[in-house]
Amino acid sequence: MRLLLIEDDAEVANYINKGLSEGGHTVDTANDGKTGLLLATTEDYDVMIIDRMLPGLDGLTIVKSVRAASIPTPILILSALGEVDNRVEGLKAGADDYLIKPFAFSELDARLEVLQRRVTTGLSVETRLKVGDLELDQLSRSASRAGKAIELQPREYRLLEYLMRHAGQVVTRTMLLEHVWDYHFDPQTNVIDVHISRLRSKIDKGYDKPLLHTVRGAGYMINENN
Amino acid sequence: MKTTELLASSSFRLSLVYMVLFAGSVLLLLGFIYWATVGFMARQTDATIEAEITGLAEQYREGGLGSLINILQDRIERDPDSSSVYLLASPSFKPLAGNIDSWPDVKTGSDGWLTFAFKDTRAGGRVFQARARPFVLTGGLHLLVGRDTRELSETQDLIIRALVWGMVLTLALALAGSIVMSRSMLKRIERINLASREIMAGDLRRRVETMGTNDEFDQLAVNLNAMLDEIERLMAGIRHVTDSIAHDLRTPLTRLRTRLEQLYADLDPGNPTISNVEQSIADADQLLTTFGALLRIARIEAGGVRANFETVDLAALVRDAAELYDVVAEQKQVELDIKLEAEPQVQGDRDLLFQAVINLLDNAIKYSPETGHVLLQLAERDSTPVLSISDQGPGIPVAERDRVLERFYRLDQSRSEHGSGLGLSLVAAVADMHNARLELRDNHPGLIAELQFNSSN
Numbered sequence: 001m002r003l004l005l006i007e008d009d010a011e012v013a014n015y016i017n018k019g020l021s022e023g024g025h026t027v028d029t030a031n032d033g034k035t036g037l038l039l040a041t042t043e044d045y046d047v048m049i050i051d052r053m054l055p056g057l058d059g060l061t062i063v064k065s066v067r068a069a070s071i072p073t074p075i076l077i078l079s080a081l082g083e084v085d086n087r088v089e090g091l092k093a094g095a096d097d098y099l100i101k102p103f104a105f106s107e108l109d110a111r112l113e114v115l116q117r118r119v120t121t122g123l124s125v126e127t128r129l130k131v132g133d134l135e136l137d138q139l140s141r142s143a144s145r146a147g148k149a150i151e152l153q154p155r156e157y158r159l160l161e162y163l164m165r166h167a168g169q170v171v172t173r174t175m176l177l178e179h180v181w182d183y184h185f186d187p188q189t190n191v192i193d194v195h196i197s198r199l200r201s202k203i204d205k206g207y208d209k210p211l212l213h214t215v216r217g218a219g220y221m222i223n224e225n226n
Numbered sequence: 227m228k229t230t231e232l233l234a235s236s237s238f239r240l241s242l243v244y245m246v247l248f249a250g251s252v253l254l255l256l257g258f259i260y261w262a263t264v265g266f267m268a269r270q271t272d273a274t275i276e277a278e279i280t281g282l283a284e285q286y287r288e289g290g291l292g293s294l295i296n297i298l299q300d301r302i303e304r305d306p307d308s309s310s311v312y313l314l315a316s317p318s319f320k321p322l323a324g325n326i327d328s329w330p331d332v333k334t335g336s337d338g339w340l341t342f343a344f345k346d347t348r349a350g351g352r353v354f355q356a357r358a359r360p361f362v363l364t365g366g367l368h369l370l371v372g373r374d375t376r377e378l379s380e381t382q383d384l385i386i387r388a389l390v391w392g393m394v395l396t397l398a399l400a401l402a403g404s405i406v407m408s409r410s411m412l413k414r415i416e417r418i419n420l421a422s423r424e425i426m427a428g429d430l431r432r433r434v435e436t437m438g439t440n441d442e443f444d445q446l447a448v449n450l451n452a453m454l455d456e457i458e459r460l461m462a463g464i465r466h467v468t469d470s471i472a473h474d475l476r477t478p479l480t481r482l483r484t485r486l487e488q489l490y491a492d493l494d495p496g497n498p499t500i501s502n503v504e505q506s507i508a509d510a511d512q513l514l515t516t517f518g519a520l521l522r523i524a525r526i527e528a529g530g531v532r533a534n535f536e537t538v539d540l541a542a543l544v545r546d547a548a549e550l551y552d553v554v555a556e557q558k559q560v561e562l563d564i565k566l567e568a569e570p571q572v573q574g575d576r577d578l579l580f581q582a583v584i585n586l587l588d589n590a591i592k593y594s595p596e597t598g599h600v601l602l603q604l605a606e607r608d609s610t611p612v613l614s615i616s617d618q619g620p621g622i623p624v625a626e627r628d629r630v631l632e633r634f635y636r637l638d639q640s641r642s643e644h645g646s647g648l649g650l651s652l653v654a655a656v657a658d659m660h661n662a663r664l665e666l667r668d669n670h671p672g673l674i675a676e677l678q679f680n681s682s683n
Contacts, residue, residue, distance in 0.1 A: 009477055009480075011481050011484070012477070012480060012481070012484070015481075015484045015488075080476040080477060080480075088534060101476050101477065101480045102476060102479050102480030102483045102484070102510075102514060103480075104483075104487060105484070105487060155549055181546065181550060183546070183576070183577055183580045183581075184577045185577055185578075185580055185581040185584060186515060186518070186519070186581065187584070189554060189588060189592075191550060191551065191553070191554055194553045194554055194557060195550075195553055198553055
């Protein structure tokens with residue numbers, strides 16, 4: 001992936017840069033708004049990461065300008081202003097995702113992966129999802145493993161569907177809350193973990209090879225290989 | 227504008243009071259006019275009669291009885307249609323001359339005047355009222371000189387009728403005037419009210435219109451607008467401060483967490499330090515969560531987040547919350563039930579309402595005894611939505627119920643439990659933002675937390 005990072009905090013920028021480079025991505029970094037906007041409108045990127053509070057030109061203005069120039073590149077807004085209205089403002093301006101500082105690098109990585117994948121796979125709708133011998137039929141909304149049907153509650157189905165859509169990618173707890181439960185809120189307890197462990201007992205229990213893995217310090221991943 | 231609204235308006239009531247005062251002064255004025263006209267006429271007649279009596283008495287003194295009778299007859303004949311009444315009678319009241327048949331059978335009033343009815347033979351025997359003054363001449367003869375009051379009372383009637391109509395017209399005009407006046411006042415006040423309501427509903431940019439007349443209403447509007455500008459400026463200030471705190475404090479925290487994360491990644495899984503680093507990351511996260519909750523409460527209380535208000539289906543919200551938590555309840559062997567007696571909708575922030583319900587539900591399950599029962603209930607009371615969550619835990623002592631809504635306040639028995647002490651503060655702030663009331667009650671045993679929404683929310 002070729003990425004643009006507009007971030008004025010040198011340490012945060014370094015950290016993101018280092019992590020992304022280690023993951024095999026190319027990153028252009030701008031540490032003020034004007035340089036950022038120049039790069040964003042002249043170069044070609046897969047995903048842009050833009051900090052909201054910037055010296056010179058603020059993040060939202062950059063997003064608006066990029067969209068006004070009909071550049072469809074997915075944009076992730078990065079901000080310490082973690083309030084709901086700010087999130088809405090950011091998304092309204094034309095951003096695709098919003099991440100609140102401080103964040104774990106794994107969270108950023110997971111979201112970038114999803115944003116980029118959204119562009120490459122486009123809107124192609126798969127009706128059958130398959131991970132190893134686990135299958136999900138989106139037409140009949142049913143799941144089976146090794147040919148054996150698995151009974152799922154509607155929410156468990158959505159949870160599994162989301163995980164399988166992003167098979168091989170790390171899915172964080174916040175991403176699950178936002179996409180499976182469709183609410184932006186702070187869960188008071190490890191309620192997501194409880195849902196995952198219940199789902200796990202339905203799809204992995206009694207099989208040699210576990211498919212639903214916990215990624216330490218990051219989230220979950222459904223994957224054929226460990 | 228409704229009639230009841232008009233009648234209840236203070237400007238209308240004020241103009242009614244003014245109308246009564248005005249009517250009083252008009253009445254006084256008309257009274258004076260009456261006294262000045264009718265009274266003057268009556269007094270003039272009386273003076274004429276007195277003068278005539280004096281004149282006749284003088285004639286009698288100088289020319290004797292014959293001359294007096296001649297003069298009387300002469301006057302009666304010269305002007306047969308006149309309103310004058312004359313009668314000369316003997317000491318035993320036997321009529322000697324005059325234009326009435328007999329001495330009136332009424333007593334003389336204390337002022338020396340008598341009022342009586344007489345039959346006027348010239349006018350076909352019709353009865354008229356007359357006012358006359360008796361006079362005793364030397365030699366015991368009685369002389370009566372008067373005027374019939376027909377003309378006077380006709381004039382009097384005319385004037386009274388004019389005055390009554392004047393009064394009625396005055397009152398009608400005053401009433402119509404006060405309605406028109408209070409209507410126009412109400413309209414201008416209603417414009418201010420409308421603007422205030424829109425501002426309260428969250429449109430902080432709205433201002434009260436001015437007419438450019440620089441009258442009291444314009445001045446009021448200008449002052450209100452200045453006040454609103456100031457409030458908006460202060461609120462922007464609060465937002466700015468919290469935003470800055472968020473930015474300035476969270477950035478170093480990000481760095482701290484980042485370094486810990488890097489350290490964590492660099493360590494071998496077998497290193498004994500790893501659990502310490504892991505714990506430090508968890509502590510940093512806890513710090514950030516608490517900090518985030520504080521900021522969120524501050525911003526909700528500042529009231530700037532109403533922009534996200536939409537129609538929220540409370541029943542769906544309750545179902546989602548119960549569904550999210552039923553696994554947690556099951557794990558703790560707590561029975562979680564929902565009871566939807568109504569499916570009301572409210573205007574609100576969906577995410578924050580969900581957060582509030584989750585916070586209450588989380589507490590209810592956390593403090594429930596094993597095999598306890600938690601009920602999430604949605605009902606309508608007095609046509610307003612009521613969302614309640616009841617548990618069978620230890621409850622909250624009456625004296626502590628207000629304090630638990632304060633930030634960081636925790637009951638002694640819950641200090642050992644995981645939590646920030648901000649959960650209920652956030653619920654209270656969310657309730658406040660939605661014009662809802664948060665009530666904590668006893669469930670005998672346990673706690674009922676109730677969110678009572680306002681129908682006008």
